Amino acid sequence: MSEAFQRRLSLGATYDPTGTTFRFWAPAHPEVRLEIEGRDPKLMKPAADGWFELTLDAPAGARYRYHLPNGLTVPDPASRFQDGDVHGWSVLVDPRAYVWRTPEWPGRPWREAVIYELHVGCFGGFAGVKRALPLLAKLGVTAIQLMPIADFPGERNWGYDGVLPYALDAAYGTPEELKDLVDSAHELNLMIMLDVVYNHFGPDGNYIGAYAPPVFRDDVETPWGGAIDFRLPEVRAYFTENVLYWLVEYRFDGLRFDAVHAISESDWIDEMAAAVRAVEASEGRQIHLVLENERNEESHLAGDVDAQWNDDFHHVIHVLLTGEREGYYADYAEDTAGKLARAFADGFVYQGEMSPNLGEPRGTNSGHLPPYAFVSFLQNHDQIGNRAFGDRLTSLAPPAGVEAATAALLLSPQIPMIFMGEEVASETPFLFFTDHEEPLAQAVRDGRRKEFAKFAAFAGAEIPDPNAISTFEASIPEPHPTRAEARTALFQKLLAVRAAEISSRTALPDVAAEAIGPKAAKATWRFEDGARLTLATNLADQTIDVAPVEGPVLFESPTGAADRLRAGALPGFSTVAILEPAA
Known part of the structure; x- marks a missing residue:
């Protein structure tokens, strides 16, 4: 197998030492010039349907951009790297310059996934994440998931304000450093996944409307602005190519797709997934696709998509441990133990029932899906960071309750996800942070404070300034001063048990679950080899x-x-797992 990998794109700059081809879609303009730093702009050749192209000699590392007739210069929307952030020059990258140490890495089965979600900036960039890998592998993690790394404005951001989906943010490192991180993960038998955002572009540095306005719909809005028009073949190809680019050129083991419910043409998801499966077959390695989808739709999961983040599981546990009932937690306030049982049995709690919070039905039937179709978690970037003060569950619930819920999470056959810091009982917040220029910084600041003004608990409170560097610094997880060591040992023990006895088997969709107390549930899973796993969890004190x-x-x-369970009692804040071998 080749030790260098390149995804030859149908757009952007395809580097070749014998002549690099630049392709740019600008249907709003009659002509476009390619400008390479230090050279005079050259008129590109028009092709069909608004495309322009030009092939010429350009060295790797050359800075380039596109010059529009109105005088505006814009970066390549398929730029692999930027010099000068989202408003600067695109950099010509030779994808084959990096020689891989693990070119024959086959991946790992999805049932073995124990996901660790992290923010690259909080770890000090790609190099910092690489340094953390041995400890995460020792913990029992099997898959690292990076929050979005596509180029965003400024030095710090959650990543969901990205505007150049092909360019990794220079604040985190270079293309070679990212490839070295992926390589290092594979050397430790770790999968590595990437969070990608295809439902919107960020508010700063998005130039696409200046040369390709049809990309955006004027009849559909998302919470983040105009919807991207996935009816257009050029748009579908742009994002499908991006998926394959990350999987082929950077060797990621999978992608998590942010908020796909905001993509109106959901058939693109299945079209894209089929393209991924073709690459998976041709390369002979395992690739995994995970959705975030508020609609709880089973159709994609019954096809080529592996799993979905299951907010229902989180919400049930959160209500049981904290008693909160505001906002979407209202949907889980009644019969909460029964809803926990349903989350164990079927994944989705809402399968077409009326959501009190939404005022409309939500979800589809999911009991026929395997446990691996659901990524469950106690915390993630959204559920912490979308709180006014970024409160972690660790600071909201009793430690014994968090530990009992952790055991239920990590011993269920569903795919567990850990958010950075959970394994050291961190109580540091994870706040919403940005690095925008004014006046956008003030608009974000005002919007964040307005968002929480309607909550009685935060009335008059000073919401942290997203643009302050102190907000980012406060979000870096720190071990709890007294509980970190014991919490890490608990994670190691649970994940060792999981690897030896649970993920080594294949669980069946046939799950029996029931509420056994006001805050308690019991579930039994069957495996292909005939073994039966029973979890009994009591989240009351x-x-x-x-x-x-x-x-x-x-x-x-x-x-x-x-x-005590054998004697007919289940202690407060407890979880018991029983494994009956095959007869």
Whole structure:
């Protein structure tokens, strides 16, 4: 197998030492010039349907941009790297300059995934993430998921304000450093995934409307601005190519797709996924696709998409441990233990029922899907960072309750996800942060404060300034001063049990689950080899009476909980796992 990889794109700059081809779609203009730094602009040749192209000698590392007839110069929308941030020059990258150390990496089965979501900036860039890999592997993590890295304005951002989907942000490092990070993960038998955003562009540095206005719809809005028009073949190709670019050129093991419910032409998801499966077959390695989709639609999961983030699981656990009932938590305020049982059994809690928060039905049937179709979590960047003060569950709920919920999360056959810092019981917030220039910085500041003014709990409170560097610095996770060591040991123990006894087997969709107390549920999964896993979880602080459960104990917390379960009682803040081998 080749030790260098390049995705030859149908757009942008395709580097070749014998002549680099530049292709640019600008249907709003009769002509376009290519400008390479230090050279006079050259008129590009018009092609069909608004395309312009030009082939010429240009060295790797050359700075270039496109010059429009109105005098505006714009970066390449398929730029692989930028010099001077989102408003600067695009950099010509030779994708084959990096020689891979793990060219034959085959990937890992999805059922083995234990995802660790992290923000690259909080780790000090790609090099900082690389330094953390050995400890994460030792913890039992099997998949690193990077929050979005596409070029955004400024030095710090969550990543969802990206405007150049092909260009990694220079604040995190170079293309070679990112490839070295992926290579290093594979050397440790770790998968590495990337969060990508195709539902909108950020508010600063998005020049596409200046030369290709049809990209944006004027009849559909998203919470972040005009919707991208996925009815256009050029738009569909632009994003499908981006998917394949990250998977082929950077060797990512999978992608997480942000808020696909904001993509009106959802058939593109299936079209794109089919293209990925063709690449997977041709390369002989395992690739995984994960959606964020508020609609709880099973159709994509029944096709070529592996899984979906399951907010329902998070919301149920959050309500049980904190008692919060505002906003979308209102949907989980009644029969919460029954909803926990349904999350264990079927993944989605809402499968077409009326959502009190939305005032309309939500979701589709999901009980026929395998447990691996659902990525479950106690925390993630959204559920922490979209709170006014970025409160972690660790600071909102009793430690024993968090530990019992952690055991239920990590021992369920569903795919678990950990948010950076959970493994050290971090209580540092994860706040919303940006690095915009004025007046956009003030608009974001005002918008954030207006967003929370309607909540009684935050009335009159000083919401942290997203643009202040102190807001970013406060979001870097720190170990809890007294609980970090014990929490890390708990994660290691649970993930060792998971690897040895749970993810080593294939779980079936056939799950029996029921509420067994006001804040307690029991679920039993069957595996292909005939083994049966039972989890009993009580997230109340008091012991409850239950039907006795017998069988070989896989895990218990606290100590003695299994004996009490055999006697018909389940202690407060406890989880017991029982694994019955095949008959």
